[in-house]
Amino acid sequence: MSGDAHGHGHGHALTREADGRYLTGALLLIVAFMVGEVIAGLIAHSLALISDAGHMLTDAAAIVVALIAMRIAARPPQGGFTYGLRRAEIISAQANGITLLLLTAYFTYEGIRRLITPPEVEGGLVVVIGLAGIVVNLAATWLISRANRTSLNIEGAFQHVLNDLYAFIATTVAGVVILLTGWSQADALAALVVAALMLKAGWGLVRDSGRVFMEAAPAGMNPNEIGGRMAALGSVVEVHDLHVWEVTSGYAALSAHVLVDPSADCHAIRLATEHLLHDTYGIEHTTLQVDHATPELLRIGDPNSHCHDPHGPSHKPESIA
Known part of the structure; x- marks a missing residue:
């Protein structure tokens, strides 16, 4: 190796x-x-x-x-x-x-x-x-x-x-x-x-x-489409705090918070998401926080929830284009 x-x-x-x-x-x-x-x-x-x-x-x-x-x-x-x-x-x-x-x-x-x-x-x-x-x-x-x-x-x-x-x-x-x-x-x-x-x-x-x-998404990449495709993966409940940007030309990066079904394997969902982003959009540098979708984490915008200051829209399985 x-x-x-x-x-x-x-x-x-x-x-x-x-x-x-x-x-x-x-x-x-x-x-x-x-x-x-x-x-x-x-x-x-x-x-x-x-x-x-x-x-x-x-x-x-x-x-x-x-x-x-x-x-x-x-x-x-x-x-x-x-x-x-x-x-x-x-x-x-x-x-x-x-x-x-x-x-x-x-x-x-x-x-x-x-x-x-x-x-x-x-x-x-x-x-x-x-x-x-x-x-x-x-x-x-x-x-x-x-x-x-x-x-x-x-x-x-x-x-x-x-x-x-x-x-x-x-x-x-x-x-x-x-x-x-x-x-x-x-x-x-x-x-x-x-x-x-x-x-x-x-x-x-x-x-x-x-x-x-300006940390914009790379030309030709639609964050809403990406979020929808991520949310459409099996066992994914919601994707939010999705950020896509370009470090330099040809070097795209992505970070997101992914909530999955409580019975799902977080590690397996993360790997599947990384493969989707790499194979479909050519994004190799990803930072994904994958958690089980507990009631507390689903209260987006609630001051007492994990994501009390959400960035951008949330994406759910039905949001895919």
């Missing part, structure tokens, strides 16, 4: 190392190109190129944070951090999302301003850099797609780079339009497209990380 545990841990270590290599390769590609793009954007007076570079900066930051979070998450719980530092990746996701929203506001303002008073833009240089950006982002997207995307950090980094790929396509199209027609406002329109992509990615990160901070 100890040998299996060792192999399992070794496999996780190898996976983290492989993920780290993929992310590092993508990071080097993005940073090198980002520096060149800023220089080219200044020379060409292209807001679209500079805005793409700003977006790539957030891509690079997201990847760096993902790499750091992977190392932090591997540390065992200690001291007052009973879950370890698993939620560090959620903090970083929130920061990345807020940064994207701030960049969205800036580039939207600049894009509108340049629509009104467009500067001279060198379309040829915009096209060349845009095409190079498509190639670089295709390579970076492919690298990150090979890593484990169940982590909000890695998935966030992937979405950043994927959105940047779309942005480079818009930039290239703008450069072609400027070359063919001389209409410089196309650059500002491309910048607004980039801003829209930033808004989408930034809002998604803020929303998803905010759900974790």
Whole structure:
């Protein structure tokens, strides 16, 4: 048994190392190109190129944070951090999302301003850099797609780079339009497209990380449905004080008070409930208090009962959807 545990841990270590290599390769590609793009954007007076570079900066930051979070998450719980530092990746996701929203506001303002008073833009240089950006982002997207995307950090980094790929396509199209027609406002329109992509990615990160901070149930999990299914198990009389939350991305936890028939085996009901939660909802971390349903415990809300301060609705066998 100890040998299996060792192999399992070794496999996780190898996976983290492989993920780290993929992310590092993508990071080097993005940073090198980002520096060149800023220089080219200044020379060409292209807001679209500079805005793409700003977006790539957030891509690079997201990847760096993902790499750091992977190392932090591997540390065992200690001291007052009973879950370890698993939620560090959620903090970083929130920061990345807020940064994207701030960049969205800036580039939207600049894009509108340049629509009104467009500067001279060198379309040829915009096209060349845009095409190079498509190639670089295709390579970076492919690298990150090979890593484990169940982590909000890695998935966030992937979405950043994927959105940047779309942005480079818009930039290239703008450069072609400027070359063919001389209409410089196309650059500002491309910048607004980039801003829209930033808004989408930034809002998604803020929303998803905010759900974790607010202790909300993981997306796609309905606590009422879960409570109903738990209550529908044989010999269960009532389920209350049900809490479902996410410690970090992909790590759901649940706690509940389960009352069972006085003649039932509490241990067997607990095991059956754990299997239900694991097999149906993928919840592996559960804390279940299973008691026989005595009259005292059934007086929910009674100051003299065990649960004098109940949280949320109670679920009974007939409450299953």
